Amino acid sequence: MFSPRGPSLPELVTQALSSVERGYDLLAPKFEHTPFRTPDAVLDATAAALRPLGPFGRGLDVCCGTGAGLRVLGPLCRERVTGVDFSGGMLARARAAHPEADWVRADVRALPAGERFTGAFDLAVSFGALGHFLPAERPALFAGVRRALRPGGLFAFPVAAPPPVGSLPYWALLGFDTAMRLRNAVWRPPFVMYYGTCPLSAVRAELGAAGFGVTVVPLAELGRREDGAARCGLVLARRP
Known part of the structure; x- marks a missing residue:
């Protein structure tokens, strides 16, 4: 599906039931050929918005997957870049594609302690990962990222802006979340992947409660909705 080099429907079903x-781990060999991989346009727009705020020292890619975030962190960071993920399969692909970076297998809800992660980074990024965390889990995630950043770290x-109510994308995302909730109600282990559980207002409040100062800048180059709002914004959460 998605492309001749992407996963087949049976492979996706097997993944979804895991x-x-x-x-x-199962999807990793074909992940780059699916829509789940963050598009280069989003990565480039993020890099462009961050460039005036740098340069940065050490960089951290939170839930790094196969390492697409190196497209952002590599040019912006003068020191070593680290990616962290809990999928060994995804990390193996990242390590093969970007041997110049450090790759760490860990649950980002409980990042390792010690000087390697505590107060070690100037810039942390994450792409497409928030939907894998239930609302009750995000405070631990944000607190861990804050601990990993140096004072003044970002x-x-x-x-993405929510689609207009009643639009085709609105019903598509609602249908996907509903299907995932039904799946998790009747099948174990759960597969947490929701698109509607992290509204910007809640994320801003949780980041603030974790001790961040938060601003949001529009990524205008990714387009605008019919009401004139940017289709995507960049959350900038700074540790004081």
């Missing part, structure tokens, strides 16, 4: 970790991630 845990999140096992599902991404956590940045793009967030």
Whole structure:
């Protein structure tokens, strides 16, 4: 599906009936050929918005997957870049594609302690990962990222504007989330992947509660909705 080099429908079904970790291990060899991989346009727009705020020292890619975030962190960071993910399969692909970076297998809800992660980074980014965390799990995620940043460090991630109510994308996302909730109600282990559980207002409040100062800048180059609002914004959460 998606492309001749992408996963087949049976492969996607097997992934969807697995845990999140096992599902991404299975998907890893073909992940780059699916729509789940963050598009280069989003990565480039993020890099352009961050460039005037840098340069940065060490960089951290939170839920790094196969390493697409290196397209942002590599040019912006003068020191070593680290990616962290809990899928060994995804990390193997990232390590093969970007041997110049460090790749760490860990649950980002409980990042390792010690000097390697505590107060070690100037810039952290994340792409397309928030839907894998239930609302009750995000405070631990944000607190962990804050601990990993040096004072003055920045956590940045793009967030798409919600589609207009009643539009085709609105019903598509609602249908997907509903299907995932039904799946998780009747099948174990759960596969957490929701698109409607992280509205910007809630994310801003949770980042603020974790001790970040938060602003949002529009990524205008990614287009605008009919009401004139940017289709995507970049959350900039800074550790004071």
